Amino acid sequence: MTRTGERAVKSRLRTPPWIARIEEPDGQVLGAGVLLAPDRVLTAAHVVRPGRSYVVHFVGVAGVPGIAATAGADEHVPQRRDAFGDRSGDLALLRLAEPLPAEHTTRLYRLAAPHGPVSMYGFPDGDDGGRWHGATLVAARGRDSQVQLRPQTPDERAAPGFSGAGVVDHATDEVIGVVLSVDEGPGSVFSYMSPTETILSHLPQIAAWAEGAEAVDPALRTGATGATGRLDVPFATELASWFRGEGWPVLVTVVPARSHRAWTLTRAITLADRELRTQQNTSAFSHDPPETVPPAGGHDLALDVKGMTADQVLDRIAGRLGIRGDPRPEGLGTLRIPLAAVLVGIDQSAEPDALLGMLDRLARQGARLLLVFRRRGGRAARAADSFVQSPLRARWTRLHQELDHIVDELGPALDERRDRILPDPGTRPLLDQAEAGVRRTRMLRAWVAHTPEREREPRRADLMFTFEDAAERRRQRLEQALAALDVRLRRRGELLGRITAEWPLCRERTDGRGETVIEAYRLYEDALSRLRQTPCDVDRAESAVDAFIAFCSGTAPGKEGAS
Known part of the structure; x- marks a missing residue:
């Protein structure tokens, strides 16, 4: 295990002293928080209201009773919806009536493009001692850059008692944000985190308790x-x-x-x-x-x-x-x-x-x-060519080649196989989609061949990416269809081998037995003609082969057989 991994595991085997449980004065648990300074706790704004009194417990510090705390209006950023309907804010700072020792505090850490596994410590209903839940950071969403958290197991879905909880990154063992909202309802899975830099944009005074390199010089x-x-x-x-x-x-x-x-x-x-x-x-x-x-x-x-x-x-x-x-x-x-x-x-x-x-x-x-x-000029011109123009031209060339491969090679290969063999009924939709993909690719190739140069500019590369994705899907579908038909062709070859090997043996066993020979030959010819028919219906041919072999071995129902 790496040293970083060891740190992360150790942190989840204990309860850090900076973890706060926020309650109403009557003991109702509202959420969690992070002790950033001896007298300041960061949490989600929907957990607390300005001017009201709360009680904060630090479950990782033995012998410390609940401490009264309040949130000031100037340090309470309620959740809002921006002009695009995205969630924004939902952050607050609580001020403790009695400070704790500085060694119990932690720092927020700036981390670009959060990714990978994390843990958060919250207080689900009925568990006042709290617990760790694991999650994976999925992606940022909305203009406030809130990050989606996916639970690592169904049992680790975040509950409302996790609102305001610190999120610990496994790679760095640092607190990189706090949990905000939790999906509600029976099918809820995701929760959302406000990363450190978004927190600082709403509450810049927290910069005094933040570490890590700033993004912008x-x-x-x-x-x-x-x-x-x-x-x-x-x-x-x-x-x-x-x-x-x-x-x-x-x-x-x-x-x-x-x-x-x-x-x-x-x-x-x-x-x-x-x-x-x-x-x-x-x-x-x-x-x-x-x-x-x-x-x-x-x-x-x-x-x-x-x-x-x-x-x-x-x-x-x-x-x-x-x-x-x-x-x-x-x-x-x-x-x-x-x-x-x-x-x-x-x-x-x-x-x-x-x-x-x-x-x-x-x-x-x-x-x-x-x-x-x-x-x-100079390096700027060379960089533009090596980073943009040359690779972009190469991608367009590869796209042309891929379209040619689909239309000129995979499409005819599919036609050739469909002329030789009938598909399994369960794969017919796949084959129909594959054939339709060839037709659409033929039209796409013609369009791409006459694409104006302005459509090939770097700023329009998304168009090429879309074409590449479509070509890849169609190629994969064609390869799957060809593989399915090849399975049928191999089965046809196996059946031909069986009947070809069985016929001489059957003739020896039926030698001199007139009607039996005639019936065996009729069954043999029926099976052979079905196997040689194009396109071959492998299922019907296999039934005919089974009937012939059963007759020759004497196991056909109602037949004396050739034994």
Whole structure:
């Protein structure tokens, strides 16, 4: 077991002192919380109300009685629905009437693109001592970047007593967020977590109790230099599209320092960061065209790489992803959720060629990269070709080849087999779908062959991805259909072998017995003609073969046989 894994297991074998159980004064359990400071507990806003008194118990600290606590209105962010109907907020800080020792506290940890297994400690109904539940982080949802949690087993479904519970990442053994809502009803499965950076965007005072690298370098934040600029709408639209995950995964662009493009870039980076995107800065851009506004959580980190070596950049990436130990590029490729990174000043780094080589490996492993150069030509032009144009052309070429393979090879192979053999009745829908896929692919190939160049631009790559997915599904369906027919053809060959081997033996046994010979020959010819018929009905042919062999062996009903 790795050292990281050992830490995670040990943390779940004990009850950490920072775990809080929040109750009404009458003892009714409302939810859980996280002790961030000697007198402050973080929880979900729907667990508590401002101005009311609550009792907080720390189940991992022996001998400490319940402590009175209240939530202030300025530290209570109720759950709201934004203009798109997504949930936002639902966070609160409780102030304890009596502080605890500082060693009982924990810290929130910033972790980009949360992924993998986690644990949370909550208080389901009837279990005031609490328990650990395991879950897997699925994906961020909505503009508040709340993360979906899927229970590891049906018995570990989160209950209302888990609201406000700290979520511990197994890879780092750090608290990376708190549980917010829990699906309700008999079929409920999922719960949702607010990650650290989203928490900080709603309650920035918590930054004093947070650790981990911030996603955005200070120089890349809007207002960092005190300068303002004019929005470059086409460039802002292109950036917002990349931050939404649209188009080709690598965007190579040139942004001179202290230009309108530079201001547009920092605006996009700031708005796409979970921690930096606040109600204040989104309001400042509320009149901008909506297509220029990126979603929160659109990147994992944004680095100004001027003067940095490739290893230094890789270390920063690994730190943001919570990778401890060996941060080689191939290690990053094992992540279930790919990296999304903005790197500014590639041509001003300490070793641009080595950096581009490392980034090329990450791109091949599925990373989304926004590569910003300060000067045109040279490395910027070569990077645009190697990261975007060449691989994009190669993908279109492979798509053409795949379509040709389906139409010119798999389709005729299916026709040839269907001419020779009838399918099993249970596979007819599959074969019908496969044939329909060939027809649709023939039309798609014709469309792709005449696709205008503007449809092949990097920003329109989603169209190609859709075609690739369709081609893959149709190819797999055709291969399944061919495999099903090949099973029938092999069975036909086996039956031919059986009847061919049985006929000489049957003739020896029936030699000199006139009517028996005639009947055996009739059954043999019937079975043989069915096997040679095209398309062959294997089921009827097999029945005829069985009848012939049964007659020859003397086991046919009502027949004396040839024995």
